[in-house]
Amino acid sequence: xxxxxxxxxxxxxxxxxxxxxxxxxxxxxxxxxxxxxxxxxxxxxxxxxxxxxxxxxxxxxxxxxxxxxxxxxxxxxxxxxxxxxxxxxxxxxxxxxxxxxxxxxxxxxxxxxxxxxxxxx
Numbered sequence: 001x002x003x004x005x006x007x008x009x010x011x012x013x014x015x016x017x018x019x020x021x022x023x024x025x026x027x028x029x030x031x032x033x034x035x036x037x038x039x040x041x042x043x044x045x046x047x048x049x050x051x052x053x054x055x056x057x058x059x060x061x062x063x064x065x066x067x068x069x070x071x072x073x074x075x076x077x078x079x080x081x082x083x084x085x086x087x088x089x090x091x092x093x094x095x096x097x098x099x100x101x102x103x104x105x106x107x108x109x110x111x112x113x114x115x116x117x118x119x120x121x
Contacts, residue, residue, distance in 0.1 A: 007121075010057040017053050018073065021046045025077040028087050043097035044104070047074065051105025052112070059120045067102055074098035 024032050024046075034042055047070060054066045074095045081088035113120050 006119075010053070014050070014053040014057040017050055021050060022073070022077060022080075026080050026088065040094070040097040043074075043094050044101040047098045047101030048105040048108070049101075051102050052109050055106070055109035055113075056119060063106060067106070070102050071095070071099065 050070055050073075051066070054061075054070065055063075058066065077098075078090040078092070078095055082090035
């Protein structure tokens with residue numbers, strides 16, 4: 001029963017997390033949620049989380065497609081932040097940290113799959 005609920009919630013949680021990350025990224029910096037560390041840490045953790053959720057939700061999706069989609073999201077975020085009315089600064093370095101989060105997320109998802117394959121069923 002619990003696994004059925006988890007199975008049904010994986011994809012909606014992934015998409016909800018994408019929306020939450022995007023909204024947080026385009027909010028004024030003074031109002032945006034943060035982990036309290038450097039901005040780059042927020043990028044790393046956000047994309048790590050999105051990658052884990054994406055692998056759980058869409059295990060049959062080729063990894064390269066997930067990576068491409070998440071990288072596109074990171075680029076869209078930076079383009080959105082470049083719009084003057086948003087009041088944020090776009091940075092190529094932020095996209096690099098998004099990539100780092102994706103890579104670490106893929107490694108963690110692989111480890112999670114080996115340790116707990118039932119989560120991916």
